[in-house]
Amino acid sequence: MSEVTTPSEEARDWDALARAAADRGGSSEPLDEVRQLLSFELAGAPYAVPVERVREIVRMRPVTPVPRMPDEVRGVISLRGEMIELIDLRRRLSLGSVEPSRRTRIIVIKTNDDEVVGLLVDGVREVLRVSDEAIQPATGSDTGAVNDLCKFNDEFVSMIELDRVLTLDA
Numbered sequence: 001m002s003e004v005t006t007p008s009e010e011a012r013d014w015d016a017l018a019r020a021a022a023d024r025g026g027s028s029e030p031l032d033e034v035r036q037l038l039s040f041e042l043a044g045a046p047y048a049v050p051v052e053r054v055r056e057i058v059r060m061r062p063v064t065p066v067p068r069m070p071d072e073v074r075g076v077i078s079l080r081g082e083m084i085e086l087i088d089l090r091r092r093l094s095l096g097s098v099e100p101s102r103r104t105r106i107i108v109i110k111t112n113d114d115e116v117v118g119l120l121v122d123g124v125r126e127v128l129r130v131s132d133e134a135i136q137p138a139t140g141s142d143t144g145a146v147n148d149l150c151k152f153n154d155e156f157v158s159m160i161e162l163d164r165v166l167t168l169d170a
Helices: 007-022 164-165
Strands: 032-044 045-050 053-061 073-079 082-088 105-110 114-120 122-132 135-137 146-152 153-160
Touching: 032 105, 032 114, 045 105, 045 146, 073 114, 105 122, 122 146
Parallel strands: 045 153, 082 114
Antiparallel strands: 032 045, 032 122, 053 105, 073 082, 105 114, 135 146, 146 153
């Protein structure tokens, strides 16, 4: 049976997620040896982006299509009056496309040019705190949008190379 949450319960859940990202939990690990990553799902697999690049996480909202844009650009959304381009990360990574569900989220990312863009993902998981030793370079001749792999608990999490993903002609 699926769990039903009210908007106020969901807000508390996201507040807790944000607090977890900001709180180092009293860890004795040096600051330069720990990375915080926002993990999310795409096609049932775990992926992550650096927390410092995440501006916010929002629910799916109406999308306005934009003519003559690459297939992976769903269109634009309005977020508190700001127009934000929405990239379907499944399409961008050639994982197919599905209709948004209740778990679908938009991760609003800050670019290096002080712009923002939305990444459409299947669902947000948690904030991971990992040591530098847990992160290894991805192998292969062309790793595409994944630059590193992170071992967390019993699974490998693919770390997205945001600058490559956000460059649509790549």
